[in-house]
Amino acid sequence: MTHPIPNPYGQSLTPTGEERTWAILGHLAAIIAAVISAGWLSFVGPLVIWAIYKDRSAFVRRAAAGSFNFNLAVWAAIIVGWIMFFTVLLIPLAIIVWIVAVVAGLWFHIRAAMAANRGESFRYPWSIPVLH
Incomplete structure (x- = not known):
């Protein structure tokens, strides 16, 4: 019989x-917050x-x-895009x-949510690593 290996938080993997x-x-909180705030608060959720x-x-933290x-x-x-827009030529x-x-x-948010539903971690193709 195998037992799940605990992670640092004391939960199974x-x-x-x-x-x-x-x-x-x-x-999905990013999409929901973006819709509610017209895109301005997509990072809050x-x-x-x-x-x-x-x-x-x-798992949730990641x-x-x-x-x-x-x-x-x-x-x-x-x-x-806004900077380009204000140069007029780059509109x-x-x-x-x-x-x-x-x-x-x-x-990518939808794909990540589907992976989370399967219990899998998702790695976004690009990001600015601030939170870990």
């Missing part, structure tokens, strides 16, 4: 149903979940931190950057 639910919310679960569950860090990269792309490129940032944000 297989996430529980509650951990999977909060990890899913950690990924993952940050709140990370703050609550950082010492309770490594999910929320990954979502937050990826959101920072999306925000950086959107800010670069078409700014629109492309915005579309790519929004579509990538939706796509």
Whole structure:
């Protein structure tokens, strides 16, 4: 009979149903917050979940931190788009950057939530590592 190896937080390596639910919310909170705040507060949802679960569950902490860090990269792309927009000549490129940032944000957050539902960790393709 095999026993699960405990992680540093004293839990088994297989996430529980509650951990999977909060990890899913950690990924989707960015989309939900973006819709509610017209995009301005998309980082708040993952940050709140990370703050609550950082010492309770490594699985939820990693999910929320990954979502937050990826959101920072999306925000950086959107800010670069605004800078391009104000140069006037780069307006078409700014629109492309915005579309790519929004579509990538939706796509990867949804894929990450689906992975969390299966109990798997998801690694975002790019991020600005602030939370761990």
